[in-house]
Amino acid sequence: MELLTFLKEQAIDGFLPLQSSYAAMERFTCNFREVEETALKNGILPLRYKRNQKTISTQEQYALFQSTVLIIGCGGLGGFVSEMLTRIGVGNLILCDGDVFEEHNLNRQNFSSPKTIGRFKAEVLKEKLEEINPALHVKSITTFFDPKTDKNLIQQANVIVDALDNPDLKCLLARLCHDNQKAFVHGAIAGYYSQFATSALLEPLYLKKGDGVEKKVGNPSFTVCFAASIQSVEVVKLLLGKPHLQAPLMGDLWEYELILL
Template sequence: MELLTFLKEQTIDGFLPLQANYEAIKRFSCTFQETEKMALQNGITPLRYKRNQKTISIEEQYTLFQATVLIVGCGGLGGFVAEILTRIGVGNLILCDGDVFEEHNMNRQNFSSPKTLGRFKAEVLKEKLEEINPAVHIETMTRFFEPQTDALLIQEVDVIVDALDNPDLKCLLAKLCYEKQKAFVHGAIAGYYSQFSTSALLEPLYAQKGDGVEKKVGNPSFTVCFAASIQSTEVVKLLLGKPHLQTPLMGDLWEYELISL
């Protein structure tokens, strides 16, 4: 029996359950990624994506599966963006961060806990995300991103996500992506506020040099989750060719406003 025939026979109400993937791996000596690719290529929706339907078509689901996203920074924003993209079905993630989890991260950073303190953030994310979605392919870079030496990596991905906490490095990364005409999603948080932009230079947003304002006003967990949701939405829109953010935007969770900058 061919793999495709088996997958078709295992569908329930048109959806492929998780257990069928595991059974296919045993019978056909294939990987989870290969079974999911075969299913999506042939119009079979894995059950995990049932609630994506009506919003994301099966063709678009396959587009997400084929996409590669580079997330630079695996702390607050990067951790939540990585989980959201994993759950929605982006097939390939590259996680870059040379930092380890510390106690002061635990108020807001996804997967930080007493058990993960001292471990590389990128490696913890890879471990946890593969538990959430075994079909995702994740590469880790347990070092800090270098815009110049990592320029070739930028060329190989579809979207780059800025989840950094250093304004100068954010601006350098945005400039590199702009020059190479690569899709780039910026995000930053401070207190009740967040800001976003897509495929744009960041110097106008960081006229003053020095540390980000979050050092003064803090980083509550709800602002991180909100900002990561906006960034993730922009990534999906870019990958699917949907209309996306054209001007920088500020989110104000104190007054519940979205303001164009």
């Protein structure tokens, strides 16, 4: 019996349960990713994606599985964006960050805990994300992104996510993506406020040089989660060819406002 025939027999109402995937791995000596790819390619939806179905079709789910997203920065924004994309079903993530978890990260950064302090953020995220979704392929890079030497990373991804905390580097990354015609999702937070842009140059948003405003007003967890959600939606829209932001967006969680600039 071939793998596809087995998966069709195991599917319940068109959904493939997790235990059936494990059974297929053992029976056909393949890995979890191969099982999920075979299922999605042939219109069988893994049960983990059942609640995606009314929003994302099985065909679109397969498109997400085949996609690659580069997330530059694995702290507040990057940690939550990476988990959301993992759970929605993006199949390949490249995580780039040379930083390690520190105690002051515990208020907002996903997967930071007393046990992970001192460990590379990119490595911790890789471990945790692959636990959440065994079909996911994660490449972790434990060095800081350098626009001069890391252009090859840009070429490997369908969408690049800006989860950096340095305004100057954000602008350089946006320009690099623009010059290489690569889809790019920008996000930044400060206090109750956040800003976003998709496939746009960022110099108009950062007229003043130097540290970001978050150095003065802080980074609370709820703003991080909110901003990461907006970024994740934009990534999925780009990957699936859906309408996305055409102008910068500002979010205000104090007044509960979203403003297009």
